[in-house]
Amino acid sequence: MDAAYLKCLQDRRPRVLQKEGKMSRDVVLEFLEACNVKMDLPEVQEKLRRKITETGALPETVANEVHDEVMELLGFEVAYGHSCFAEFGASQEFASDKEVAKAYARWRGHSSEIMFKMLYDYWQSGGELHVDAVVKHQMMKHGAKAQLNNMSNEERRSLLETSIDKVNVFSKLPPEGRQRYLERLEDQELLEFTKGEILVATLVQSRQQLLHRTE
Structure with missing residues (x-):
């Protein structure tokens, strides 16, 4: 299905790339969805892994290549298309459009999830990282969640007490x-600190939900 969707975009690709005019809401939504689909392709994920192995860092250049390819598939010259996309993102239309905002958040989250998980797997396999502390912290969240899922309630309770x-x-x-x-x-x-962070955040969220129910 993903391949068919991308082939459909390829078949619809205009011969002349757009270098003027606004980017419509529908094109913005199509861009976000098509990027998500391409990031899931095996060949793209292999490129992401190779870049991580080469650099020990987030493979953002590969993700940007995906964005560029999709922009051209949708008929926009790359630099101009990205400027239109940024302009739409800064507009009042974007701020008030819940569907687009949700799609945008899903796009950002999907790309980040894939890249940080791959980076974590690389580190777990003994790879050397070349990232700052903030990126490493984000990366550790993926391993932390997996480890928390394998911990008993007593182990999580003990970790929460020592972390809060x-x-x-x-x-x-x-x-x-x-x-x-x-x-x-x-x-x-x-990694241990990040697990504690997740537990504390979960506790706070649970208390807030309970408070809302009692109001």
């Missing part, structure tokens, strides 16, 4: 303070 104060202090730090804190942690310490 540290996480609360961390959450009150300014951005530069958070980065300095993350930079001081060894990889395994960062």
Whole structure:
């Protein structure tokens, strides 16, 4: 189905790429969906893995190539298309359009999920990372979630008790303070801290939901 969808876009591709005019809402939605589909293709994911192996970093250049290819599939010259996309994203129309905002969030989340998971798998296999503490922190969330799923309730409760104060202090730090804190942690310490963060966030969310039910 994904291949058929992309072939349909290829068949519809205009011979002359657009270099003027606005990008319509429908094209924005099509761009977001087509990017998601291409990121799931085996050949694209293989490129992502190769780039991670080469660089030890997020394969953002490969993701950007996907965006460029989709922009041309939809009939826009690459640089102009991206400027139109950015302009739409900054518009009041985008701010008030829940469907587009949801699709945009799904697009951002889908790409990030794929790349951070691959980066985590590379690190787990013994690969050397060349990323800053903030990127590594985001990457660890994928491993942290998987490990939490395999922990017993008692293990999660114990980790929550030992983590809650540290996480609360961390959450009150300014951005530069958070980065300095993350930079001081060894990889395994960062993984444990991230698991604690997730548990605390889950606890806070549960309490908020309970509060809303009782109001």
